[in-house]
Amino acid sequence: MTWLYLGVWSALSVANTALAAVQQPAEQAQWQLSGDAFQCQLQQQISGLGQVRFILNPGQPLQLQLSLAQPHDALEQVSVAARGADWQAASAQWLTERYVAELYHHSQASFIKAALPLLQQIQAGAWLHFSVGNASVERTLLLSSTHPARAVADFQGCVAKMAPLSWQQARQHELYFNTGRYQLDAEQLQWLGKLARYIALDRKVTKILLDGHTDDVGTTLANRLLSQQRADEVAAQLLELGVPATMLEVRAHGNRYPLQQSRGTAEANNRRVSLRLIRTTELAGANKP
Structure with a gap:
């Protein structure tokens, strides 16, 4: 799940702009693996905002989750797409298909259809571009990655050891x-x-x-x-x-x-x-x- 802390979102609201953007600093763009036989998580902390994570439990589909620390009035529609990293060639500055979250629960938004293709895009070096908003306000988060291929390989290793049943x-x-x-x-x-x-x-x-x-x-x-x-x-x-x-x-x-x-x-x-x-x-x- 992506945990986006309310303080920064409130600051963005005060800015009174139609489109406010946050980009994860490159020095903080580390994916962290945690898990055991009954759950695997690949997560990235975002300074002042929270956390993004891919999560897999036995017998369940892979999910990409975004969560605010507290309920937020902008959490009416959350979407995500893969985008070429800044260090890649100009031709790679594309946006893939934009996916809309299927599940919302208080401060959480969960993507199911998007999870696997986006994980594969991250492995190839792409960044994630989130859009959080309602009819009047859109706020974006650009999540960069450091050593993404290694991080995804470690996650796949965790999944290989997972229990086959829930x-x-x-x-x-x-x-x-x-x-x-x-x-x-x-x-x-x-x-x-x-x-x-x-x-x-x-x-x-x-x-x-x-x-x-x-x-x-x-x-x-x-x-x-x-x-x-x-x-x-x-x-x-x-x-x-x-x-x-x-x-x-x-x-x-x-x-x-x-x-x-x-x-x-x-x-x-x-x-x-x-x-x-x-x-x-x-x-x-x-x-x-």
């Missing part, structure tokens, strides 16, 4: 099966690989509940055995992926807990293994995804 995606999931089958398909195996990676990174996860289910076609005993096979198959795959056996709790329910009442028909929603992660908040210093 907590909301990992905490509960259903794997569905064909009639009478317990084998996992390629898509399910890929998802379990992501889940195992998430579990390895989130130290708050203490247990994984695996509940096998069937539809109500067939005998009670056959369904109970099939639901056990399905849950065991998922557990075996997680073990192979490095999840400790002590974290797994496997239960077989047969057709006792249908998601959809089927009255003797083979309802696909009932042929499943439900996975649910249990977390504790008691681990001091644990990750906060």
Whole structure:
């Protein structure tokens, strides 16, 4: 997010000009990386104004965010474009497509569509040109960059180590099966690989509940055995992926807990293994995804 402090914006208002501009001094145009497995940020502080940042969380799109320190009456429409750096050739003094922020929240404006193409432009040496305004007033910010290619490469390195799922995606999931089958398909195996990676990174996860289910076609005993096979198959795959056996709790329910009442028909929603992660908040210093 771009944090633009109210003091400077107030000064610009006092100036009583139709267009007021602020340019980040070159000696302060350093991108700073921060992050862990559950968030990566590439941010730049702006003296007297605040901060601009690219931010990525697992399972979410990349965002470029701009925020004022306090709500400001000019935050009705915020746009941004890439512009050639002053040190580049005159032919590079272009403006790319101008993007309008999709999300506004109090003092924040967030760009989603613009984030990736603008990050790529920064990597090539471009600067960011923000416009903040309403019907009567426009104020601009020109954000320069120092060593942008290295900064973006560091951000990409952080992203490569990020968890493949968010907590909301990992905490509960259903794997569905064909009639009478317990084998996992390629898509399910890929998802379990992501889940195992998430579990390895989130130290708050203490247990994984695996509940096998069937539809109500067939005998009670056959369904109970099939639901056990399905849950065991998922557990075996997680073990192979490095999840400790002590974290797994496997239960077989047969057709006792249908998601959809089927009255003797083979309802696909009932042929499943439900996975649910249990977390504790008691681990001091644990990750906060």
